[in-house]
Amino acid sequence: MKTVFYMCLLLAGLHAFAYGQLTANHHNEHDPNEPNDHIHHSAEAAACLKLVPNNADFAFKFLNEVALEAPNKNIFFSPVSISAAFAMLAMGAKSVTKTQILEGLAFNLTEIQEQEIHEGFRNLMHMLSHPEGGVQLSMGNAIFLTEKMKPLKKFLDDVKPLYQVEVFATDFNSSIEAKKEINDYVEKKTQGKITNLVDEMDPQTIMLLASFVFFRGNWEKPFKPENTEEREFFVDAETTVKVPMMYQVGTFDLYFDKDLPCTVVRLHYSGSATVFLILPAKGKMKQLEQTLDKEKVKKWSDHLFRSKIQLYLPKFSVSGHYEITNILSKMGIVDVFTNQADLSGIAGVPELKVSKAFHKAALEVNERGSEAAEATSPKMMALTLAPVIEFNHPFLMLIFDRDTNSTLFIGKISNPTTTSTSEI
Template identity: 45%
Template sequence: MKPISCLFFFFFLIGLHVHCDHLSGHHDDQENDGNSTEHQHPPLAEEQGNKTTKCHKIAPSNADFAFTLYRQIASDGAGKNVFLSPLSISTAFAMLSLGAKSETQTQIHKGLAFNLSEFEDKEIHEGFHHLIHMLNRPNNKAKVNIGNALFIEESLKLQPKFLEDAKTLYDSEGFSSNFQNTAVAEKQINDYVENKTHGKITHVVQNLDPNTLMVLVNYIFFKAFWENPFNTQSIREEDFFVNANTTVKVNMMFQRNYYKFLHDDNLNCSVVEIPYKGDASALFILPDEGKMQHVEAGLVKEHLSKWEKTFKYAEVRLYIPKFSLSTSYDVKDLLQRLGVTHVFGHDADLSGIVEEGKLVVTKAIHKAVVDVHETGTEAAAVTVMTMVGVSAFTSPPPVFRFNRPFLFLICDKKTYSILFFGKVMNPTEK
């Protein structure tokens, strides 16, 4: 049987429209800056030494933003599944802030949880630059691809510095687009996204406004195999208790193996860390009965570091359902609630992007898909289970049965980054 892995795909879109002045003419460098410009990554060896701390410096702010954004989304529907990449959203808006000025820039940085008394603008962008390169490292068995692109109206004159910084700091590709022909522009963007997400996100852009001047895309793709694969033969149909009144049938994966785990008495939840091959791991968080809202309200980045120090490592009986989620969010609404308002209205100052005229962000969309499976019938699953079984004679191992709503995070351990954040309320709802 062909092995099945965990796949995560994200798309973030910003549509920029003219706000007042009509923009005309053609950029002298449009042929070079607007058409595809595959930017060469400098070798990672050039970014070692004291530069390795740059992505770590922005990690706490990115984590704060992740938890704050999650709570905003969860508050909109307590009974709904949640799945997003806060890192995709923060990267896209950080790149946009290259061209933001005055209060518009300040609001973006504050909304992304950057304390402006601790960060210079340059440090934020250098942090993301280093983070992008660390996540894209080719030798990681947990595959992560993150990137950015600008689709630019043919007549739009961009500030050369914005283009250069977008390429240099965010490895952004640039494409010349004709938004007057919306069908062609939509196909161009959709084909790009489909290619970068390996076919998992298609036709994401529809009904483009012909007045669009630029579309900014950030994508992140993740593919990894469990370090200890689940055995297909151990999957059983079991009940999942959505709430007191609703029970659904799920395909429950099972494994008896050694994992890091704990129970947080203050937060009222159990946590199991499930490692992937490579430098990534998943944290599965099971709130105690009736404590989901308590966990959601209290979960902060400090818990992650505390758990890392207090984890036990022992044999456990682990039950996790197979599930697939697909979500879509209006990021404009979410960020406005976080105080990022100027960039979406009459007060927008994105003068660092264009040479003349005024731009405003009119749409910000985030789409996400996740599939969590077993990895087929790899021998490693059987071998590991046999070894584990031999050692368990004195007392039964603890049981972690994720058969009611739970949270999960996917983390990159090298950069201390939360790549993905989700809540499974009903694993049978796609």
């Protein structure tokens, strides 16, 4: 019988959602008198670029699978967190198990070498953990391993520098203590945003992998709380709810995709993060979920234009808790969850498989922003006749890191008054 371990993929995200007017080259300007390590930064970014198309393909395939299993529900997850965790796991896999994991992550192994994948993730995680500007983001992994099974020195020597892994010896037989150790670690790393991750601890567990991402972003110009008012959000043809709707008049990046159809609004954080808010025409959400891919996002990016509008955006909190074993199996990552698993590169023994893989995510969207931005945000009364774009029915949000072109988070807001998704 295969011995099992559990994977817990975690995300905590806290958004201070506000928007500032940006000139076209605002985020690309650099004062030559200011010291920086842009040469090293550029080299890391170049290494990350090799992963961009594959990580994007995985992200949108995962969205499609989640949407099929949880139709009409809120969705929120971090594709880069899932990809990094399973790429790390692949370092301990062999044979068909390794191939399935890497190909399931959308890598074509005839076009990219395995070492390039791991080097790319190393640079990606380093850059994401050292963001520029007003974005706070940290990313890492931890392995909690029973003292009965010693990991191979080669495995630890390989994964520690590449995936920023911390390794802890844990007594899973003392379930209360083990649960506290893991929960305390996760709570600390996510700055208190994810608590009590583990409700019950199986004393037969021999290894638990936790992958975490913490994100907090401020906008250069926050929404003013006094402009937030209760308005209607149309969940579906039969359901309407009241939500606190934030409001701002300003110049935004827009695109109207007539083919789908949908409206795209792009907002920038003060640092390197960017948000695409995608509002499909009513009744077109399923079509958007099924057809969204990297080519469509690139088309939007290439055709954005600046326009003065009145923007309404719900104030909400959302969390996602997914048991993703079934989803990943549908995407081709099969053997690692069965008795056919070959994870002998981790501890030198064949009797090891992944029993369950969890992903937990949380997001808050509100008006908060930096104090300096608040002090310089005059009210633009002259624009009150500008066109209105109101996110008052289900919409998607894509959060990217511009430096690495990475898809950090994907969310679907079907009902802003529902704070959590059902576990799938």
